[in-house]
Amino acid sequence: xxxxxxxxxxxxxxxxxxxxxxxxxxxxxxxxxxxxxxxxxxxxxxxxxxxxxxxxxxxxxxxxxxxxxxxxxxxxxxxxxxxxxxxxxxxxxxxxxxxxxxxxxxxxxxxxxxxxxxxxxxxxxxxxxxxxxxxxxxxxxxxxxxxxxxxxxxxxxxxxxxxxxxxxxxxxxxxxxxxxxxxxxxxxxxxxxxxxxxxxxxxxxxxxxxxxxxxxxxxxxxxxxxxxxxxxxxxxxxxxxxxxxxxxxxxxxxxxxxxxxxxxxxxx
Amino acid sequence: xxxxxxxxxxxxxxxxxxxxxxxxxxxxxxxxxxxxxxxxxxxxxxxxxxxxxxxxxxxxxxxxxxxxxxxxxxxxxxxxxxxxxxxxxxxxxxxxxxxxxxxxxxxxxxxxxxxxxxxxxxxxxxxxxxxxxxxxxxxxxxxxxxxxxxxxxxxxxxxxxxxxxxxxxxxxxxxxxxxxxxxxxxxxxxxxxxxxxxxxxxxxxxxxxxxxxxxxxxxxxxxxxxxxxxxxxxxxxxxxxxxxxxxxxxxxxxxxxxxxxxxxx
Numbered sequence: 001x002x003x004x005x006x007x008x009x010x011x012x013x014x015x016x017x018x019x020x021x022x023x024x025x026x027x028x029x030x031x032x033x034x035x036x037x038x039x040x041x042x043x044x045x046x047x048x049x050x051x052x053x054x055x056x057x058x059x060x061x062x063x064x065x066x067x068x069x070x071x072x073x074x075x076x077x078x079x080x081x082x083x084x085x086x087x088x089x090x091x092x093x094x095x096x097x098x099x100x101x102x103x104x105x106x107x108x109x110x111x112x113x114x115x116x117x118x119x120x121x122x123x124x125x126x127x128x129x130x131x132x133x134x135x136x137x138x139x140x141x142x143x144x145x146x147x148x149x150x151x152x153x154x155x156x157x158x159x160x161x162x163x164x165x166x167x168x169x170x171x172x173x174x175x176x177x178x179x180x181x182x183x184x185x186x187x188x189x190x191x192x193x194x195x196x197x198x199x200x201x202x203x204x205x206x207x208x209x210x211x212x213x214x215x216x217x218x219x220x221x222x223x224x225x226x227x228x229x230x231x232x233x234x235x236x237x238x239x240x241x242x243x244x245x246x247x248x249x250x251x252x253x254x255x256x257x258x259x260x261x262x263x264x265x266x267x268x
Numbered sequence: 269x270x271x272x273x274x275x276x277x278x279x280x281x282x283x284x285x286x287x288x289x290x291x292x293x294x295x296x297x298x299x300x301x302x303x304x305x306x307x308x309x310x311x312x313x314x315x316x317x318x319x320x321x322x323x324x325x326x327x328x329x330x331x332x333x334x335x336x337x338x339x340x341x342x343x344x345x346x347x348x349x350x351x352x353x354x355x356x357x358x359x360x361x362x363x364x365x366x367x368x369x370x371x372x373x374x375x376x377x378x379x380x381x382x383x384x385x386x387x388x389x390x391x392x393x394x395x396x397x398x399x400x401x402x403x404x405x406x407x408x409x410x411x412x413x414x415x416x417x418x419x420x421x422x423x424x425x426x427x428x429x430x431x432x433x434x435x436x437x438x439x440x441x442x443x444x445x446x447x448x449x450x451x452x453x454x455x456x457x458x459x460x461x462x463x464x465x466x467x468x469x470x471x472x473x474x475x476x477x478x479x480x481x482x483x484x485x486x487x488x489x490x491x492x493x494x495x496x497x498x499x500x501x502x503x504x505x506x507x508x509x510x511x512x513x514x515x516x517x518x519x520x521x522x523x524x525x526x527x528x529x530x531x532x533x
Contacts, residue, residue, distance in 0.1 A: 170356035173324055173344050174373040174421065184369075188360050265360045265401045 053234040058242075061235035069224075069236075075243070077220040078209050081137050085144025086205045092145075093152035093201075094194060100153065101160020101190065102182070118154050122146040122204070123211055130216060140212035140220070147204030152197035159193025160186055192262050199255040206248045270299035271337055271457050272323060272425060278331030279318055291482035292318040296332070298476060298485065302424070305451060305458045308476045309468040309514060311521040315483020316461045317353075317429050323459060324350045324427050336425060346374050349418035351428040355410035357402040363389060363413050364398040370421040388416040391450060408439040415447070419454065426451075428460040432467065441499065444470060452496060465514045469507060470497060477517045486517055 035055050042049030065071050100107050133139040163186050213222025228237040277296040293315040300306050308316045321327040325344040334341040357366045367385040392412035432440045468475050472491050479486045
């Protein structure tokens, strides 16, 4: 770099119509080819259209689902289970992770079972939850909660443990109390890791709700997935599958945006 | 009575891995007058940083006493501020936020904090960088923030632990110059640890030379170079004399270190 006055060079002038980058072009082309193949393969007799459906049919099904089919009611059922499970997980796991990250005794006591539960797919607990809580919304909330809680605990814990001891010493030199050190040094330092945990937890909670509904339920997006699966309505089944993935993607993107804001002070 | 009184100080601690008791500092007695600039120089492992951090109240004392204005040191206090070797800035706070940190800890009022922080940011020449974050600054700029943060809380004693140790030679000289200018204006008592002989002489009213195994004071040397000082004194005969004397001390330590290492090999 040549000599500039400050570390912030002026942004380069932007073209009115930005040319799509090479990678974007390739991505768009590959998606287009995929849809094209999907559309023509059944018509050419390459695959059985009953099993694969077609993009145009899925689009038509989407319109049907949107106007009739109680889409909003099912979405609300799933969303409620997700929101309650995920919210409870946040309330429990962030404080717990913070305590475990600061207290060595608590960590020695709870780390092995926590790691085991973090690694194991928490869905294996679904049958137990159904026995305990019945086939209503409570067991889906429980599974969403269990899916979300461990990634947040583990990442919060890691964030607290990676605290910079030099910063703690600096704070103490200015007379910081233990509480000051905790609120001004440890927690802000752990925040980026906590948000990583929150992001990983979204996918797990969505999975918990949907699989819970696939298994046993009377309503919800997962319930609709099994219903249309059983009825061989691949077009509608795909509409619901896409709705679920759009939801997960949007939530994750949202948390990523928060993450990016927090990480501004930490380049790379 | 002197402002800093260190009497027969002993500092020992358990090394975490082997569990052995290690004596870092032994039999250190030192008084520093108010407004005096004292540098501590010695080879690595001579306990010079440990001594400084003990005065800061960050390292527990095992024997002897440290007192500031007659009050025994047991913990950090608002009468002292430390400039650390690594800038130790909070990466999520701006320059202004970092300089305000000490003021927040010592419960200055909100209005005072910003005003005072800005005053010292200007003093170290970073007025245009108050909103920058540490990762956007050079090493020298970060150390300026480190110094501004310490000065802002208005301590009587400024404790500096090799603050320019990680900087390149040129930046180091400039920073030393600026530090003296600020110190002459602010009239703080200064204790400054370094391993750089020239830096130790250039800044000091007195240089404390420390030796190893265990850390102890070998000599306290008065520097009679009139202030304000400029870089040309580095070439004077007087300065050369001081330099030779300190080098002889450090060479002695280096020799004993090689003997020990040779014996182990």
